[in-house]
Amino acid sequence: MKMVESSALNAVKDIQDGATLMVGGFGLVGIPEKLILALVETGTKDLTVISNNCGIDDWGLGLLLRNKQIKKMVGSYVGENKEFERQVLSGELEVELTPQGTLAERIRAGGAGIPAFYTPAGVGTPIAEGKEVRTFEGKEYVLEHGMTADFSLVRAAHGDKAGNLIFNKTARNFNPMMAAAGKITIAEVEELHEIGELDPDCIHTPGIYVQRMIVAPQEKRIERLTVQS
Numbered sequence: 001m002k003m004v005e006s007s008a009l010n011a012v013k014d015i016q017d018g019a020t021l022m023v024g025g026f027g028l029v030g031i032p033e034k035l036i037l038a039l040v041e042t043g044t045k046d047l048t049v050i051s052n053n054c055g056i057d058d059w060g061l062g063l064l065l066r067n068k069q070i071k072k073m074v075g076s077y078v079g080e081n082k083e084f085e086r087q088v089l090s091g092e093l094e095v096e097l098t099p100q101g102t103l104a105e106r107i108r109a110g111g112a113g114i115p116a117f118y119t120p121a122g123v124g125t126p127i128a129e130g131k132e133v134r135t136f137e138g139k140e141y142v143l144e145h146g147m148t149a150d151f152s153l154v155r156a157a158h159g160d161k162a163g164n165l166i167f168n169k170t171a172r173n174f175n176p177m178m179a180a181a182g183k184i185t186i187a188e189v190e191e192l193h194e195i196g197e198l199d200p201d202c203i204h205t206p207g208i209y210v211q212r213m214i215v216a217p218q219e220k221r222i223e224r225l226t227v228q229s
Helices: 008-012 033-042 061-066 082-090 100-112 175-181
Strands: 020-023 047-050 070-075 094-097 116-119 133-136 139-145 149-160 182-193 212-215
Touching (some): 008 033, 008 212, 033 061, 033 149, 033 182, 047 061, 061 082, 100 139, 100 175, 175 182
Parallel strands (some): 020 047, 020 149, 047 070, 070 094, 149 182
Antiparallel strands (some): 116 139, 133 139
């Protein structure tokens, strides 16, 4: 049985200033909305956040950014966030941009206990500056290190009381690999089930990777709504 917290605030109360967080999601898809809102409320600051992007100005990680709670952002995409751009250009925010596939593999490697790997992505660009480059079979590869975090915050459609998680379609994105790479993983689930109710063949994240959970409905905002005229 995993700890099911009564609120998002209880779930994040031990995240201290200066912590490193992995936060699941791609744009606004699959983000742990309530856990992010709880961090906004706690005011925890000087955070290093590892996530594909930083939400939008008024939702998701953009709320932490607006609140000046993020010191460093490690991601692959600036996105639709004007405050992100402003803080980067003004020198208020440290940013480490990483090719999206490399970011995913660095997180996966961290969760698998792989310290580093070689990739052709970024060779000959500023991304490779200061990093080891080796040649294999006539092709250059740059060394990238695996990543872990103090806490991983993930969002799932279904979870059971053993911590097993199922993600909804593309909301899976970075969530499973981040769940494996966090020293403490906090899962926000839409529906909580008894142990044995979920089909074992459909589990995306085994419960061994999850330390605590909350149950919360998802607002599911749309980042950019396009409709027919």
